[in-house]
Amino acid sequence: MSDILIIFRKPPVGTSWAREALDLALVGAAFGQKVSLLFMGDGVFQLAQNQQPDAVGQKGTQAMMQALSMYDIDDIYVHNDSLDTRGMAADQLNIDCQPITSKALPGLLQQHKQVFNF
Amino acid sequence: MKYSIAVYGGPYSHQATHTAFHFAQAVLDKGHEIQRVFFYHDGIYNGSALVAPPQDEANLPQQWQQLAEKNGVELVVCIAAAVRRGLLDENEAKRYSKPGSNLEQGYQLSGLGQLVDAGLECDRLVSFGP
Numbered sequence: 001m002s003d004i005l006i007i008f009r010k011p012p013v014g015t016s017w018a019r020e021a022l023d024l025a026l027v028g029a030a031f032g033q034k035v036s037l038l039f040m041g042d043g044v045f046q047l048a049q050n051q052q053p054d055a056v057g058q059k060g061t062q063a064m065m066q067a068l069s070m071y072d073i074d075d076i077y078v079h080n081d082s083l084d085t086r087g088m089a090a091d092q093l094n095i096d097c098q099p100i101t102s103k104a105l106p107g108l109l110q111q112h113k114q115v116f117n118f
Numbered sequence: 119m120k121y122s123i124a125v126y127g128g129p130y131s132h133q134a135t136h137t138a139f140h141f142a143q144a145v146l147d148k149g150h151e152i153q154r155v156f157f158y159h160d161g162i163y164n165g166s167a168l169v170a171p172p173q174d175e176a177n178l179p180q181q182w183q184q185l186a187e188k189n190g191v192e193l194v195v196c197i198a199a200a201v202r203r204g205l206l207d208e209n210e211a212k213r214y215s216k217p218g219s220n221l222e223q224g225y226q227l228s229g230l231g232q233l234v235d236a237g238l239e240c241d242r243l244v245s246f247g248p
Binding site for chain 1: 126158159198199229230231233234235237238243245247
């Protein structure tokens with residue numbers, strides 16, 4: 001059973017949710033917790049390639065995402081249906097993710113002691 | 119049971135803070151313990167000493183402060199989220215050469231690790247956000 005699951009449901013720019021959720025993931029890992037990430041809803045936009053957040057004066061999350069493996073955050077899930085409805089494909093993302101079906105979501109949540117939902 | 123509460127919503131912008139406060143009262147009324155309330159994202163504005171609502175509206179920073187004082191609850195504000203939004207204690211005001219500090223008494227600035235710690239230490243961590 002993993003320790004912490006962080007669910008990302010917000011896009012990378014527009015609000016600070018994505019960045020602040022990612023901060024929590026990194027801090028959790030730095031505290032020795034096994035952290036998993038789940039991207040769903042508009043959160044899957046954080047996985048889009050070639051983002052240009054600086055065009056709207058934002059930092060975005062891309063740079064932080066590249067650092068995830070340094071924090072041993074390797075269990076990264078993306079919700080299939082959320083990708084489909086947004087015209088995105090699991091093999092065209094900016095980091096490696098495991099696609100997960102709606103049916104498998106409850107099981108994923110149950111595998112974690114704590115769930116943070118952003 | 120030992121609880122902690124995470125608040126992500128700003129007072130006077132979202133119901134989250136009010137709901138979190140009512141939940142905290144209910145938890146204590148039932149005889150449980152609250153170890154910590156952690157303020158993150160826009161929730162950090164709950165720690166502002168400069169909040170000045172109209173007289174017929176609740177002063178949430180003060181209500182949290184009273185609840186915490188009476189029941190031995192820690193009020194912890196994420197330092198990174200607070201400082202970038204202009205909520206500073208005396209140390210941070212000095213560090214960034216700002217003209218004043220505005221963290222309400224009874225609150226403390228600390229790291230996000232306190233939220234992780236609350237999740238580990240408590241039987242329940244319940245979060246309230248917009």
